[in-house]
Amino acid sequence: MSKVKLKDVAEKAGVSKSTVSQYLNKRYEFMGKETRKRIEKVIEDLRYQPNEVARSLKIKKTNTIGVIVANILHPFSTYVSRGVEDYCQQRGYNVILCNADNDSNKEKSYIEMLQMKQVDGIIIAATGKNNDLIYREREKGFPIVLFDRYFDDVEVDMVLSDNYQGAFQAVEHLIKMGHKNIALVAPEGHLLSMRKLRIDGYYGALKKYNIPIDESYVKFVTTENLTNQLNDLFRQDHVPTAVFTVNDLMTIEVLTYLKENNIKVPDEMAVVVFDDLPMASLLEAPLTVVAQPTYEIGTTSARMLIERIESKVKPKHEQKILPCQLIVRQSCGFRKNAEANENIPALNA
Amino acid sequence: MSKVKLKDVAEKAGVSKSTVSQYLNKRYEFMGKETRKRIEKVIEDLRYQPNEVARSLKIKKTNTIGVIVANILHPFSTYVSRGVEDYCQQRGYNVILCNADNDSNKEKSYIEMLQMKQVDGIIIAATGKNNDLIYREREKGFPIVLFDRYFDDVEVDMVLSDNYQGAFQAVEHLIKMGHKNIALVAPEGHLLSMRKLRIDGYYGALKKYNIPIDESYVKFVTTENLTNQLNDLFRQDHVPTAVFTVNDLMTIEVLTYLKENNIKVPDEMAVVVFDDLPMASLLEAPLTVVAQPTYEIGTTSARMLIERIESKVKPKHEQKILPCQLIVRQSCGFRKNAEANENIPALNA
DNA sequence: AAACGTTACTAAAACGATTTAGTAATAACT
DNA sequence: AGTTATTACTAAATCGTTTTAGTAACGTTT
Numbered sequence: 001m002s003k004v005k006l007k008d009v010a011e012k013a014g015v016s017k018s019t020v021s022q023y024l025n026k027r028y029e030f031m032g033k034e035t036r037k038r039i040e041k042v043i044e045d046l047r048y049q050p051n052e053v054a055r056s057l058k059i060k061k062t063n064t065i066g067v068i069v070a071n072i073l074h075p076f077s078t079y080v081s082r083g084v085e086d087y088c089q090q091r092g093y094n095v096i097l098c099n100a101d102n103d104s105n106k107e108k109s110y111i112e113m114l115q116m117k118q119v120d121g122i123i124i125a126a127t128g129k130n131n132d133l134i135y136r137e138r139e140k141g142f143p144i145v146l147f148d149r150y151f152d153d154v155e156v157d158m159v160l161s162d163n164y165q166g167a168f169q170a171v172e173h174l175i176k177m178g179h180k181n182i183a184l185v186a187p188e189g190h191l192l193s194m195r196k197l198r199i200d201g202y203y204g205a206l207k208k209y210n211i212p213i214d215e216s217y218v219k220f221v222t223t224e225n226l227t228n229q230l231n232d233l234f235r236q237d238h239v240p241t242a243v244f245t246v247n248d249l250m251t252i253e254v255l256t257y258l259k260e261n262n263i264k265v266p267d268e269m270a271v272v273v274f275d276d277l278p279m280a281s282l283l284e285a286p287l288t289v290v291a292q293p294t295y296e297i298g299t300t301s302a303r304m305l306i307e308r309i310e311s312k313v314k315p316k317h318e319q320k321i322l323p324c325q326l327i328v329r330q331s332c333g334f335r336k337n338a339e340a341n342e343n344i345p346a347l348n349a
Numbered sequence: 350m351s352k353v354k355l356k357d358v359a360e361k362a363g364v365s366k367s368t369v370s371q372y373l374n375k376r377y378e379f380m381g382k383e384t385r386k387r388i389e390k391v392i393e394d395l396r397y398q399p400n401e402v403a404r405s406l407k408i409k410k411t412n413t414i415g416v417i418v419a420n421i422l423h424p425f426s427t428y429v430s431r432g433v434e435d436y437c438q439q440r441g442y443n444v445i446l447c448n449a450d451n452d453s454n455k456e457k458s459y460i461e462m463l464q465m466k467q468v469d470g471i472i473i474a475a476t477g478k479n480n481d482l483i484y485r486e487r488e489k490g491f492p493i494v495l496f497d498r499y500f501d502d503v504e505v506d507m508v509l510s511d512n513y514q515g516a517f518q519a520v521e522h523l524i525k526m527g528h529k530n531i532a533l534v535a536p537e538g539h540l541l542s543m544r545k546l547r548i549d550g551y552y553g554a555l556k557k558y559n560i561p562i563d564e565s566y567v568k569f570v571t572t573e574n575l576t577n578q579l580n581d582l583f584r585q586d587h588v589p590t591a592v593f594t595v596n597d598l599m600t601i602e603v604l605t606y607l608k609e610n611n612i613k614v615p616d617e618m619a620v621v622v623f624d625d626l627p628m629a630s631l632l633e634a635p636l637t638v639v640a641q642p643t644y645e646i647g648t649t650s651a652r653m654l655i656e657r658i659e660s661k662v663k664p665k666h667e668q669k670i671l672p673c674q675l676i677v678r679q680s681c682g683f684r685k686n687a688e689a690n691e692n693i694p695a696l697n698a
Numbered sequence: 699a700a701a702c703g704t705t706a707c708t709a710a711a712a713c714g715a716t717t718t719a720g721t722a723a724t725a726a727c728t
Numbered sequence: 729a730g731t732t733a734t735t736a737c738t739a740a741a742t743c744g745t746t747t748t749a750g751t752a753a754c755g756t757t758t
């Protein structure tokens with residue numbers, strides 16, 4: 001029982017394949033009203049479904065895009081994906097989702113695979129190790145949008161959230177709550193550009209308020225040295241009164257550490273973190289977070305990509321920076337009557 | 350600057366298209382060693398990438414499968430997807446991910462779209478309103494695997510987790526901790542089969558231990574009547590001492606309610622929930638949960654689907670039921686020295 | 699009545715691969 | 729020497745669409 005194809009419809013309706021094809025493409029002006037009805041009926045009866053693969057081959061367009069995320073288990077990727085999906089669905093595109101796992105080989109092979117599949121474009125949170133490939137494709141006119149990571153050596157469309165501003169705001173808020181001894185916990189290793197901006201935001205806020213930088217408050221941790229580093233941080237002579245964590249992995253580690261060591265948030269330690277977490281509001285002390293506009297990053301990337309795909313010009317690349325939002329809950333030591341502090345002038349300025 | 354195609358490679362290498370094609374399909378026995386080297390080099394030089402769309406058309410196989418989940422924002426879907434992705438990647442398949450949002454129209458149009466795209470098979474958490482369609486496709490020999498939801502009217506491969514056992518265990522655990530007044534919170538509305546099993550598990554455990562059923566402890570809530578229902582539940586004369594929530598949405602609502610009303614978990618109210626949550630261990634009282642084997646549901650579904658795709662026989666449908674796992678943390682009122690209770694015999698039996 | 703436009707179609711050539719059937723040249727066997 | 733096998737290829741058909749160029753029939757101008 002093989003699939004019914006255009007030819008079958010044509011034969012049963014007593015017309016040529018061309019006419020059926022015109023019908024499928026809604027160019028009804030090329031056929032009589034009778035014929036049109038007839039074709040319609042036959043398609044219905046036969047439950048005919050056009051073969052998109054054949055169509056794609058002919059028209060050289062698949063109406064499919066590829067999305068390469070770091071890890072679909074990560075809420076950030078998940079929300080971005082959903083944004084992409086929703087926007088694409090509405091514009092008639094499908095999305096092939098790929099997990100690169102921050103592995104540049106996997107990333108490369110996904111890019112190549114997607115191209116062999118003739119996707120119309122790619123949205124990618126790039127590792128940064130395939131920039132040459134990406135740049136080359138871009139030069140050939142292949143639509144690509146980068147998100148989440150910034151690379152100034154590759155001229156391509158990007159959509160980012162304002163990491164500096166977000167981090168700055170978070171730390172500024174802590175300062176306005178009266179904190180001066182503010183720690184930073186970040187993952188070690190070659191600093192992915194965006195993470196660097198968050199660290200810069202931390203320094204920037206301290207600087208603005210003339211708070212001297214204490215390097216013993218700045219910890220770059222790895223999975224191995226994590227406990228040691230946190231011990232160093234929280235068990236030194238003059239412990240910080242607040243911590244800022246630059247991503248949700250760090251957040252979970254720090255929170256776990258504090259819980260295990262019975263350090264009360266926010267009374268003994270205020271916490272402000274980068275990236276909202278689904279359950280952030282149900283924690284013992286609901287977390288104050290700087291939330292990225294994840295869903296919008298997705299829709300915006302998709303919009304930019306589809307624009308590129310559908311307009312056949314190749315304009316200069318575009319960068320879109322979306323603002324982050326500080327969501328004040330309780331882990332920063334917020335208390336009802338502390339609201340007034342929000343408007344105090346810079347402390348030492 | 351158009352793409353380089355098979356023909357270009359053939360010309361430059363001075364052979365026919367057929368030979369290049371044989372090369373691409375690794376049938377090296379059909380060409381001389383010289384020729385083989387030459388083709389290899391030309392492909393390298395030209396950066397030739399085969400067009401998978403053309404290939405798919407010819408061989409009638411896309412090496413792509415479709416996955417339709419309820420909502421990618423939901424951790425359950427996310428972990429399943431990841432399982433599917435990982436398994437497929439390793440077997441050389443790609444996955445198109447779709448969100449049906451529990452909307453049967455969306456679901457239907459996704460199924461149709463995926464078929465037009467000629468995917469080799471579909472993995473789907475079905476809404477249950479397109480069972481006729483699914484059954485028809487299955488009959489035609491189109492590979493489909495259902496997961497997460499059980500329908501006895503459709504003869505198709507399924508992979509499920511043992512919802513009854515999971516719920517039973519959760520409630521049994523509560524009973525073993527000494528609770529007798531155990532409430533159930535579930536979403537109202539036509540009971541999706543799996544959810545029903547969880548409810549049955551609740552009743553089953555009560556029955557086994559001869560605990561009389563108090564219907565005022567069983568609440569089916571909607572978004573509208575939520576607060577009223579929870580008020581009824583927690584403010585009645587003899588309040589329950591424990592609650593079991595059947596999914597994570599309910600969990601969040603109940604936890605939020607308890608927090609707002611300052612009811613302490615687990616001292617004033619023990620809580621055991623269905624579905625693990627990413628931050629469950631960081632909550633004020635780390636949650637005791639029954640966790641579904643989400644990742645395995647994904648890999649198993651993918652494995653079953655690919656088996657169906659690659660063996661061209663159509664055996665009787667298969668149902669795989671994976672066990673859930675009770676993860677005891679603290680919200681159930683667990684205390685170090687309560688462990689002994691685990692082994693007491695059924696209380697009233 | 700010749701010329702031109704419309705209307706309602708169709709035949710055939712793509713799209714870029716795979717595959718089948720065939721062939722020419724050489725080697726091996728009887 | 730004649731037959732058969734093997735090696736190393738190629739030509740052409742095919743997959744299921746879209747699209748271009750063409751045409752036959754009829755109506756409308758001039």
